[in-house]
Amino acid sequence: MSVQEINKHAVLPPIISSSDKEFLENMQRYIITETERVGCNEEGPADEYYIIYRNVFDKVIEYVTAYKSILTSIKKEYDAFVETIKKGRRTTFFLHGKLKVLAAEPTAFVYHKRRITQLEAK
Numbered sequence: 695m696s697v698q699e700i701n702k703h704a705v706l707p708p709i710i711s712s713s714d715k716e717f718l719e720n721m722q723r724y725i726i727t728e729t730e731r732v733g734c735n736e737e738g739p740a741d742e743y744y745i746i747y748r749n750v751f752d753k754v755i756e757y758v759t760a761y762k763s764i765l766t767s768i769k770k771e772y773d774a775f776v777e778t779i780k781k782g783r784r785t786t787f788f789l790h791g792k793l794k795v796l797a798a799e800p801t802a803f804v805y806h807k808r809r810i811t812q813l814e815a816k
Contacts, residue, residue: 721750
């Protein structure tokens with residue numbers, strides 16, 4: 695492929711209008727101020743992060759009318775995925791607690807048997 699053919703298919707970055715640039719800068723400032731206000735740190739996923747970025751995504755969808763339907767579909771799938779993860783976390787937390795209780799049962803049983811033996815010896 696010649697240089698001319700490569701240049702023919704090269705895609706230039708889109709020219710961003712001043713209103714688009716201002717909107718994107720506002721969104722970036724919103725993300726920064728909200729994460730600072732809520733006290734999010736970068737040590738892992740937090741519900742606060744999800745809420746902040748979900749709100750920004752909603753604003754982007756409202757702003758970009760040409761891609762509204764595809765962005766709405768993407769957001770819907772993303773929200774469903776996040777809910778699945780949250781549900782999995784809740785289930786894991788519940789099962790972890792249940793596992794602790796079940797793990798303690800043999801110990802409690804041994805102590806009960808020992809106490810029965812002590813009481814029978816009296």
